Amino acid sequence: MDELVDRPGQSLFELCARLTMRHGINSSRQAITQHLDVLQAAGLVRARRVGRSRLHWFDSSPLKAIAERWPNSTEERGTER
Amino acid sequence: MRIHLASVPVDDQQKALRFYTETLGFQIKHNIPLGEYAWITVVSEEAPEGMELVLEPDDHPAVRPYKRALVEDGIPITSFAVDDVEAEHERLKGRGVRFVQPPTDLGTVITAVFDDTCGNLVQIAEEKRQP
Numbered sequence: 001m002d003e004l005v006d007r008p009g010q011s012l013f014e015l016c017a018r019l020t021m022r023h024g025i026n027s028s029r030q031a032i033t034q035h036l037d038v039l040q041a042a043g044l045v046r047a048r049r050v051g052r053s054r055l056h057w058f059d060s061s062p063l064k065a066i067a068e069r070w071p072n073s074t075e076e077r078g079t080e081r
Numbered sequence: 082m083r084i085h086l087a088s089v090p091v092d093d094q095q096k097a098l099r100f101y102t103e104t105l106g107f108q109i110k111h112n113i114p115l116g117e118y119a120w121i122t123v124v125s126e127e128a129p130e131g132m133e134l135v136l137e138p139d140d141h142p143a144v145r146p147y148k149r150a151l152v153e154d155g156i157p158i159t160s161f162a163v164d165d166v167e168a169e170h171e172r173l174k175g176r177g178v179r180f181v182q183p184p185t186d187l188g189t190v191i192t193a194v195f196d197d198t199c200g201n202l203v204q205i206a207e208e209k210r211q212p
Contacts, residue, residue, distance in 0.1 A: 007185070011155020014182050014194070021187035029154070052152045053181060 001044065004058035011053050012036070085132060086122070089158055090139035090148060091199035094121055097136040100198050104176050107134065134159075139200060148200045155181060157194050157204035166191040166207040 003018045004010060010018075016032050019025040027035075036056060039045035043062040047054055091097035098121055101107050107123035110133050122133035139145055151158060163169045166184045170193050174180065181202060182194035191207045 007183075011181065013155035013157070014185070017187055017192070018185070021189070049153075052149065053155050054153050055155075 001039070001058045004045065004056060008057045009050070009055040011055055015056060086135055087132060087159060088135035088137040089197070089199070089201060089203075090144045091136050091197075091201070092139055092145075093199060094119055094136055094138060097121075097197070097199045098123075101134070101136060104173070104178060136199075145200070152200070152202055155194065155202065158197075158201040160192075160204040160206050163205045163207050166193050166205055169193070169205050 003015060003022070006018075007014075012029060012033065015036075016029055019027070019032065036045055036047070040047060044059055046057045046059050048057070049055075089097070098109070098112070101123050102109060106126065108126050108129060110122045110124045110129075111120055113120040118138045121136040123136065124131060124133055139148060148158070170180060170184050173195060179196045180193055181196060182192070184191055184193045189209055189211075191209060192204055194202050194204045197203045
């Protein structure tokens with residue numbers, strides 16, 4: 001997801017290249033596709049066809065929803081001390 | 082044994098010849114008419130006696146679905162070596178080439194990917210000098 005933030009709108013090929021070369025993640029393309037499917041089901045990755053290619057974006061809104069629902073957990077931990 | 086040919090499946094050989102020579106800058110090595118199609122190969126002017134790239138018709142029924150599937154996932158059909166990806170990116174962009182991946186530093190190599198207008202994506206790669 002860091003890589004999708006670095007450059008939004010990546011193909012599977014570009015994402016796999018970045019994961020391999022920058023993070024040493026040598027998972028197969030199929031495995032990365034499965035990860036992307038899970039992230040898409042969670043709403044954290046969105047995929048859209050652009051021209052003839054399918055590109056992927058990171059979507060932080062589900063994380064924001066979590067922060068909104070449980071906003072003060074850090075502060076409260078602070079006051080407990 | 083040596084590798085002397087590599088082929089790229091193209092949807093239109095004459096259009097491909099223009100793109101690979103006029104736009105990319107390769108030189109024609111062979112252009113032999115063979116009825117409906119032609120045997121067309123190009124070489125790099127940096128290595129005119131080196132590897133030849135065949136601009137091959139993509140009319141076999143298996144080839145177009147294969148090409149479409151590669152493009153869908155952003156996978157280049159082949160890769161060319163360049164000394165400076167950034168400079169090539171600027172030069173080709175100036176010639177109207179559409180890049181689907183801008184120059185990206187991948188540690189030991191810098192790559193970029195463009196559309197060859199003949200149904201393929203093509204990568205250019207610069208191997209970084211080891212310090």
